[in-house]
Amino acid sequence: MSLATNSIRKVVPMAQKIAEVAAGHARLAEIVGTLTDDQARADSALPGWSRGHVLTHVANLARALTRQVEYALDGKLVDVYDGGAEGRAAAIEQGAGRPAAALADDVVQSAKELESAWAAVGPDDWARPVKHRDGTVADTVLVRWREVEIHTADLGLTPVRWSPEFRGHLFGFLSPRIPAGVSLVLPDRTLGEGEPVHVTGDLTDIAAWLAGRDYAGELVFSRPIRLGPWP
Missing domain, CATH: 1.20.120.450 (dinb family like domain)
Structure with a gap:
């Protein structure tokens, strides 16, 4: 090449x-x-x-x-x-x-x-x-x-409108916030490795939550999870 x-x-x-x-x-x-x-x-x-x-x-x-x-x-x-x-x-x-x-x-x-x-x-x-x-x-x-x-x-x-490309980047960048031994199962992907915690809701809301921000809709977690610090 x-x-x-x-x-x-x-x-x-x-x-x-x-x-x-x-x-x-x-x-x-x-x-x-x-x-x-x-x-x-x-x-x-x-x-x-x-x-x-x-x-x-x-x-x-x-x-x-x-x-x-x-x-x-x-x-x-x-x-x-x-x-x-x-x-x-x-x-x-x-x-x-x-x-x-x-x-x-x-x-x-x-x-x-x-x-x-x-x-x-x-x-x-x-x-x-x-x-x-x-x-x-x-x-x-x-x-x-x-x-x-x-x-x-x-x-x-204004309402939060994050593109799929940005959400994907943010999920990757912020995945270190997920506790060790936990996999976060989202509607379109899984982040981390370990015991699964399922999250359902709008993907932009999930990205906002992962970034430590407020979100407009409702997120449902299969069990509580505490995120780590910003990477």
């Missing part, structure tokens, strides 16, 4: 994933385009965070990931956030109280910058290392996919 063929196979899956993220960016841009100041100050689904906190985090993460990608293409590693976890928290607090229009502009512009950074990645650059979770440039796309979809839901302004 030629190097060119390998490169094409690398590019096509990444292009598909980036398209999913870009669609999430577009949905979020539409939501924040009509956001009012009162809505921005209101509570999100995350304890202690307003919608302004969520949107500031989403924008700051986009710029942090952009920096990860740009440095990786230069063969360098850089911290995700200046000042580490404390710097991240301080920046979110500082930006959360901005007017809705400023929050919306930050979210939209930072997303464009990240998409532009990905557009500069060559076929053989996706495996370059980044410091975020000791991952790769390709992993920054998956990180952004999760963060945009989940935090859009955290805003509580």
Whole structure:
């Protein structure tokens, strides 16, 4: 198999994933385009965070990931956030109280910058290392996919509509939360290995539960289960 063929196979899956993220960016841009100041100050689904906190985090993460990608293409590693976890928290607090229009502009512009950074990645650059979770440039796309979809839901302004592709990714990413010795039997798949716990309900609701989020419908468990920490 030629190097060119390998490169094409690398590019096509990444292009598909980036398209999913870009669609999430577009949905979020539409939501924040009509956001009012009162809505921005209101509570999100995350304890202690307003919608302004969520949107500031989403924008700051986009710029942090952009920096990860740009440095990786230069063969360098850089911290995700200046000042580490404390710097991240301080920046979110500082930006959360901005007017809705400023929050919306930050979210939209930072997303464009990240998409532009990905557009500069060559076929053989996706495996370059980044410091975020000791991952790769390709992993920054998956990180952004999760963060945009989940935090859009955290805003509580529109119904949660996660694509089958995203649900499948989330089930795989969050399967380490399932306790050892337990298999979680869902309507369309089984996660983990061990004593079965059957879960019935809407697949998006199950994904939201696995992500530690509220869900709209009803889930039925064959026996109680306590999830582990976020992986």
